[in-house]
Amino acid sequence: MISFAIADYFVLIIYAGLVVAVGTLAARRKSGAIDYLLAGRTLTLPMFVATLVSTWYGGILGVGEFSYLYGISNWVVQGVPYYIFALIFALFLAKKIRTTNVVTIPDRLEQIYDRKTAVLGGVLAFLLCSPAPYLLMIGLLLQVIAGWDLLPCLLIGACVSSGVLFAGGFRADVYTDAFEFIVMFIGFGVILPYAAASLGGFDYIQENVPSLHLTWRGGNSPQFIAVWFFIAMWTLVDPSFHQRCSAATSGTVARNGILLSIPFWFLFDAMTATTGLYARAALPGLEQPVLAYPLLAERILPPVAKGLFYAGMFATIMSTLNTMTFISATSLGRDILWRILGKGDEQRAEQYSRWGIPATILLAIGLCFLVPSVIRLWYVIGTVIVPGLLIPLITGYFERWSVGPRYAFVAMILGWSTSTGWLIGGWTEEFGVSTGYPLGIEPMFAGLAASLVVWGIGWVKKKRED
Numbered sequence: 001m002i003s004f005a006i007a008d009y010f011v012l013i014i015y016a017g018l019v020v021a022v023g024t025l026a027a028r029r030k031s032g033a034i035d036y037l038l039a040g041r042t043l044t045l046p047m048f049v050a051t052l053v054s055t056w057y058g059g060i061l062g063v064g065e066f067s068y069l070y071g072i073s074n075w076v077v078q079g080v081p082y083y084i085f086a087l088i089f090a091l092f093l094a095k096k097i098r099t100t101n102v103v104t105i106p107d108r109l110e111q112i113y114d115r116k117t118a119v120l121g122g123v124l125a126f127l128l129c130s131p132a133p134y135l136l137m138i139g140l141l142l143q144v145i146a147g148w149d150l151l152p153c154l155l156i157g158a159c160v161s162s163g164v165l166f167a168g169g170f171r172a173d174v175y176t177d178a179f180e181f182i183v184m185f186i187g188f189g190v191i192l193p194y195a196a197a198s199l200g201g202f203d204y205i206q207e208n209v210p211s212l213h214l215t216w217r218g219g220n221s222p223q224f225i226a227v228w229f230f231i232a233m234w235t236l237v238d239p240s241f242h243q244r245c246s247a248a249t250s251g252t253v254a255r256n257g258i259l260l261s262i263p264f265w266f267l268f269d270a271m272t273a274t275t276g277l278y279a280r281a282a283l284p285g286l287e288q289p290v291l292a293y294p295l296l297a298e299r300i301l302p303p304v305a306k307g308l309f310y311a312g313m314f315a316t317i318m319s320t321l322n323t324m325t326f327i328s329a330t331s332l333g334r335d336i337l338w339r340i341l342g343k344g345d346e347q348r349a350e351q352y353s354r355w356g357i358p359a360t361i362l363l364a365i366g367l368c369f370l371v372p373s374v375i376r377l378w379y380v381i382g383t384v385i386v387p388g389l390l391i392p393l394i395t396g397y398f399e400r401w402s403v404g405p406r407y408a409f410v411a412m413i414l415g416w417s418t419s420t421g422w423l424i425g426g427w428t429e430e431f432g433v434s435t436g437y438p439l440g441i442e443p444m445f446a447g448l449a450a451s452l453v454v455w456g457i458g459w460v461k462k463k464r465e466d
Contacts (some may be wrong), residue, residue: 011307026175027168036169048257051177058320062374067276071213090258095251106335111346113405120334132367134321180315187312208281231382281463329356339383387447388416407458410454
């Protein structure tokens with residue numbers, strides 16, 4: 001199905017070698033626990049933008065799948081809401097996060113609530129940052145190239161992504177992200193001119209895709225669109241955003257870095273959405289839409305160009321896989337085990353975080369087999385975890401809106417458990433969209449409502465006491 005020339009393999013070997021080299025060089029600069037966890041809080045504006053842009057765009061095969069199935073609705077669902085919430089994050093949260101001088105989200109939860117709430121927040125952050133969707137994409141790409149079974153492909157992807165993290169921590173993650181930022185734009189910058197030259201311009205797309213693919217809804221229901229907008233609130237509780245703000249040299253760098261990242265996301269969305277439309281036009285009736293990008297490359301790209309495009313896809317995924325693996329491991333090691341076992345010095349937290357990496361990878365591999373779809377993994381993780389974290393965490397940065405520890409804990413656990421129960425009660429196989437959910441309500445809405453009710457009771461009680 002996929003054929004590679006020797007030159008294409010050579011390009012990918014060079015890419016992989018450079019990733020390892022960059023990560024290894026960065027690892028040599030590590031000096032202490034805070035450096036391992038936050039690169040010593042030394043992120044300058046260029047590095048902040050490069051790591052945030054590449055990290056927040058890992059789901060490239062999922063984007064291809066969504067674009068192939070629903071056209072430019074992908075941009076409405078997977079692009080616009082994230083720009084909006086990134087803007088909100090930049091304007092209202094970035095500086096506050098940096099000035100708190102904490103390391104992780106649970107640090108802030110313990111600072112404003114208590115240790116019990118912090119541990120629960122660590123569990124939710126661990127699940128929210130599961131690298132499973134990105135590991136699955138790496139495995140699928142390797143499977144397409146090598147023709148092996150999925151499990152060895154997942155293991156190879158996991159080893160390559162986690163090796164430099166184990167040694168170099170966050171600094172290795174940031175430096176490899178910066179390199180992959182360049183490669184991902186090169187990859188999609190290569191395929192679009194070839195598509196236009198060999199297939200045609202916008203007229204070709206317009207004539208060969210379903211008409212609904214060029215509408216903002218893509219044939220989807222309003223509730224389907226709405227729930228993905230709510231899933232985009234993931235941005236507000238995303239540990240990678242909080243981590244990078246904490247690692248910035250200042251709150252201003254954190255705020256401006258997010259604002260500058262939005263145009264880069266917009267540009268990359270334009271490139272990937274157009275590529276997805278070309279795939280739908282040129283390859284109708286694909287049995288595996290998740291492979292839309294690789295199969296389009298197989299049809300139109302010559303050697304070397306194909307290798308560069310695959311390197312771009314690998315870079316897009318790998319940058320996010322690295323970050324999610326590291327944050328999930330930090331959540332398990334530092335935010336859960338370190339707190340439960342009585343804390344101690346930060347060096348012990350670093351050790352726990354380092355050994356959280358293989359545990360995170362094993363769980364991610366299990367999820368890849370349990371939910372073998374990138375979009376469904378996004379849906380499941382986002383719709384279950386965001387309702388638990390969102391309200392207690394965000395209100396905790398604003399004193400007038402915060403509540404007591406007991407109410408924060410209950411709001412968190414009830415939001416999480418309600419959305420989980422709702423999901424189990426009405427799950428179907430089509431990207432999590434179901435008419436069978438209780439009362440016809442999406443799980444995220446039910447979880448958010450439950451969390452909001454508890455938070456509201458706590459807020460009223462606090463106001464009366466004041």
